[in-house]
Amino acid sequence: MAYLNRNPSNAAVPVRIGLIGSGWMGAFHAESIARRIPGAVLAAIADPNLESAEALAGTLGTAKVTGDAADILADPEIDAVVIASPARFHSALIGQAAAAGKHVFCEKPAGLGLEELDAALAAVDDAGVHFQIGFNRRYAADFQAAKKDLAAGIAGEPQLLRSLTRDPGTGSIGHAARIPAWTIFLETLIHDFDTLNWFNEGAEPVEVYAAADALVEPGLRDQGFLDTAVVTIRYSNGAIAVAEANFSALYGYDVRGEVFGSRGMVQAGRSTETAARRFTAEGTSADTPRLNVELFRQAYTDELVDFADEVRARRERTAPAPKSFSLTPGADDARRALAMALACIESVQQGTPVAVNAVPVR
Numbered sequence: 322m323a324y325l326n327r328n329p330s331n332a333a334v335p336v337r338i339g340l341i342g343s344g345w346m347g348a349f350h351a352e353s354i355a356r357r358i359p360g361a362v363l364a365a366i367a368d369p370n371l372e373s374a375e376a377l378a379g380t381l382g383t384a385k386v387t388g389d390a391a392d393i394l395a396d397p398e399i400d401a402v403v404i405a406s407p408a409r410f411h412s413a414l415i416g417q418a419a420a421a422g423k424h425v426f427c428e429k430p431a432g433l434g435l436e437e438l439d440a441a442l443a444a445v446d447d448a449g450v451h452f453q454i455g456f457n458r459r460y461a462a463d464f465q466a467a468k469k470d471l472a473a474g475i476a477g478e479p480q481l482l483r484s485l486t487r488d489p490g491t492g493s494i495g496h497a498a499r500i501p502a503w504t505i506f507l508e509t510l511i512h513d514f515d516t517l518n519w520f521n522e523g524a525e526p527v528e529v530y531a532a533a534d535a536l537v538e539p540g541l542r543d544q545g546f547l548d549t550a551v552v553t554i555r556y557s558n559g560a561i562a563v564a565e566a567n568f569s570a571l572y573g574y575d576v577r578g579e580v581f582g583s584r585g586m587v588q589a590g591r592s593t594e595t596a597a598r599r600f601t602a603e604g605t606s607a608d609t610p611r612l613n614v615e616l617f618r619q620a621y622t623d624e625l626v627d628f629a630d631e632v633r634a635r636r637e638r639t640a641p642a643p644k645s646f647s648l649t650p651g652a653d654d655a656r657r658a659l660a661m662a663l664a665c666i667e668s669v670q671q672g673t674p675v676a677v678n679a680v681p682v683r
């Protein structure tokens with residue numbers, strides 16, 4: 322991808338990154354930073370589960386391991402943090418990291434409430450540090466190709482937009498007891514909201530109307546665990562969007578986006594691992610991805626390449642590599658998508674459309 326600075330000439334002074342949270346996503350990011358990001362070093366790992374942090378550090382040769390993120394924030398040798406703890410800690414960690422002068426990459430969602438997020442983003446503004454949110458779909462090659470077409474006006478004025486996430490599954494949700502009730506909006510559809518906002522850039526989400534249920538695991542309905550949802554979104558430019566999610570696609574991980582407009586249509590996303598197809602007497606088939614890190618491996622890597630480039634540019638007061646269209650998801654993107662997720666929860670509770678509080682108060 323030509324617009325990402327994969328071989329920066331000034332990579333001699335590495336960007337030193339501390340990881341906060343060494344679980345599923347954190348471990349993948351740690352490996353990217355240690356092995357796949359030019360000019361970046363994984364300098365430290367913090368996780369209250371020390372065993373997990375130590376195991377990861379052992380694999381990657383990371384020098385510093387701690388049970389407390391504060392140790393990373395107090396370390397003057399560390400330029401930036403990647404936050405991959407559970408979401409309920411995100412806003413506080415963003416605020417603390419910014420106050421300590423660290424550039425911040427935070428996994429989505431950036432918080433669970435607008436008040437806590439606004440306080441964290443105010444700290445980011447005050448400190449003048451770079452902030453990026455983990456909306457990785459923007460870095461997938463096909464989503465970028467679609468965005469480029471949209472920026473060139475190929476679809477004309479957007480009228481209908483669509484984004485969907487079908488997480489791979491087995492037809493049941495065995496670990497659901499450990500998953501917070503509104504995950505489908507706060508952690509899953511939040512990606513779709515960002516895709517729609519990015520594809521419909523310049524317009525604000527005005528209102529959402531959400532329907533959600535426990536169709537994969539009806540037994541969990543009483544605990545409030547919803548695994549299937551559809552959201553209608555109205556935008557300030559008149560466009561109408563639909564976002565949908567389900568937690569158990571038996572055929573694998575399926576993520577797609579689409580804009581239909583006055584001049585045509587642009588689509589992104591695929592549900593197959595590669596473009597290869599098998600044609601036999603039984604019919605046609607293709608391999609499907611079972612994991613997010615399979616479908617979005619490149620995107621998860623490139624979002625951190627972009628982050629390291631931005632941090633390096635700020636640190637050295639040089640311009641980051643030029644991009645031909647808006648790419649890096651930042652504070653306003655994080656807030657806008659969270660506002661939509663929170664409005665969806667209210668919409669399900671009330672059974673009515675709900676206005677989106679999309680305008681930041683910072």
Ligand SMILES: NC(=O)c1ccc[n+]([C@@H]2O[C@H](COP(=O)([O-])OP(=O)(O)OC[C@H]3O[C@@H](n4cnc5c(N)ncnc54)[C@H](O)[C@@H]3O)[C@@H](O)[C@H]2O)c1
Pocket residue numbers: 341342343344345346347367368369370373390405406407408410428429430455456457508613
């Ligand atoms: N972008 C994506 O596609 C994607 C995919 C999966 C997860 N995520 C996000 O990544 C985040 C983590 O998810 P996960 O699946 O890796 O969860 P996980 O439970 O596997 O890992 C979370 C880790 O954070 C640690 N932790 C808990 N409190 C902490 C604290 N205060 N400071 C530091 N570490 C702490 C836990 O011990 C655990 O090791 C979530 O916000 C999730 O939404 C994003």
